[in-house]
Amino acid sequence: MSYVDPRAGSMAAQIAGESAEMDRVAVRGVRAVRSVAAAHRLTGNYIDKVFATEAPSVLPSKVGPIKDRLIVADDEAAVSIEHGHMVRFKNARRVRFVPGQHIMGKALQVMS
Known part of the structure; x- marks a missing residue:
């Protein structure tokens, strides 16, 4: 019978978080x-x-703090650009949906 330390996953994540490869x-x-x-x-x-x-x-x-990396789009319109938004025509009740560009999702596919 083998023993696996219950902290093994956290220890591996902590080691990976300090790795230059993550950067x-x-x-x-x-x-x-x-x-x-x-x-x-x-x-x-x-x-x-x-x-x-x-x-x-x-x-x-x-086991302690684990460091993750985030890729951030800090533009004020980032959510609308990613997922789409509604545009209302001036002086009208009509609206139109502008589809999102899904930039982050496409970039993830490019990386894989």
Whole structure:
């Protein structure tokens, strides 16, 4: 019979979080998001506000803090750009749905 320490998953995540490889993957992710966004850019504001950052893991850890990487689009219209939005015509009740570009999802597919 073998024994596996119940903290093994948390320890592995903590080791990975300190790895330089995680930083390299985050940089690749930012490049992928920017390249997908470049096909849809009008002003370049969205592309300029895409960056990678470190954040504490949201999952509870049994061994201490775990460092995650996030790719962030800090543009004020990022949600509308990603998922779409409604546009109301001036002085009318008519609205039109503008579909989202799904930039983050497409960038994830590019990376895999």
